[in-house]
Amino acid sequence: RKEVEQDPGPFNVPEGATVAFNCTYSNSASQSFFWYRQDCRKEPKLLMSVYSSGNEDGRFTAQLNRASQYISLLIRDSKLSDSATYLCVVRGGSQGNLIFGKGTKLSVKP
Amino acid sequence: NAGVTQTPKFQVLKTGQSMTLQCAQDMNHEYMSWYRQDPGMGLRLIHYSVGAGITDQGEVPNGYNVSRSTTEDFPLRLLSAAPSQTSVYFCASRDSSTDTQYFGPGTRLTVL
Numbered sequence: 001r002k003e004v005e006q007d008p009g010p011f012n013v014p015e016g017a018t019v020a021f022n023c024t025y026s027n028s029a030s031q032s033f034f035w036y037r038q039d040c041r042k043e044p045k046l047l048m049s050v051y052s053s054g055n056e057d058g059r060f061t062a063q064l065n066r067a068s069q070y071i072s073l074l075i076r077d078s079k080l081s082d083s084a085t086y087l088c089v090v091r092g093g094s095q096g097n098l099i100f101g102k103g104t105k106l107s108v109k110p
Numbered sequence: 111n112a113g114v115t116q117t118p119k120f121q122v123l124k125t126g127q128s129m130t131l132q133c134a135q136d137m138n139h140e141y142m143s144w145y146r147q148d149p150g151m152g153l154r155l156i157h158y159s160v161g162a163g164i165t166d167q168g169e170v171p172n173g174y175n176v177s178r179s180t181t182e183d184f185p186l187r188l189l190s191a192a193p194s195q196t197s198v199y200f201c202a203s204r205d206s207s208t209d210t211q212y213f214g215p216g217t218r219l220t221v222l
Contacts (some may be wrong), residue, residue: 032209043200043213044153087153091209095158097143097168098211102152 003027004101006088012107017078021104023071023088030092033064035073038085038103047073047086078108112136116201116214123191123221131186131217133201139212141204142184143168144176146197147216153200159184191221 033050050062061074088101143158155168159178175187201214
């Protein structure tokens with residue numbers, strides 16, 4: 001089983017749609033959880049951290065379920081500019097290195 | 111504030127050549143790392159460093175060396191390039207106070 005698994009997509013949605021991404025992780029000792037965003041041919045950038053209580057940043061909501069080892073990202077009212085690849089990231093292991101999922105590609109159409 | 115910088119942006123090598131990918135950060139971060147990104151494989155950790163003078167192997171270290179003589183610089187050396195090392199290489203540094211990792215713009219390497 002891969003350490004961090006995501007649906008690769010692509011998700012093709014119209015502007016204004018709500019879209020949800022899911023991610024599972026295998027190491028129950030993982031310490032921190034994140035969603036990164038990567039635009040085409042660019043470097044990954046932190047979108048938001050994910051907390052056990054769930055957290056929201058504008059149109060973005062992240063949830064963590066430690067018991068199920070499951071992380072989600074919800075994007076409401078999708079914009080064209082949301083088109084990117086979304087990377088689920090877990091920090092864990094003895095050195096606390098980041099482990100990346102392969103990413104879910106989102107394409108928002110007019 | 112330059113953040114994380116990488117040079118070169120693009121590089122073409124022949125099999126067997128060696129080269130060094132440069133990485134520098136000006137944020138005084140202790141933790142730095144190198145990843146490679148290949149289609150369908152995601153980002154994989156090559157080497158990392160938790161501070162000057164300390165380096166360790168990641169998931170895919172074979173064929174690469176690193177050193178960390180200063181907090182700012184973390185170069186990645188390809189000893190004898192192979193076509194399997196064709197990839198996009200990202201350097202990153204991490205802010206331990208916010209747990210945020212910052213990436214450089216990447217180096218696109220092709221080995222013929």
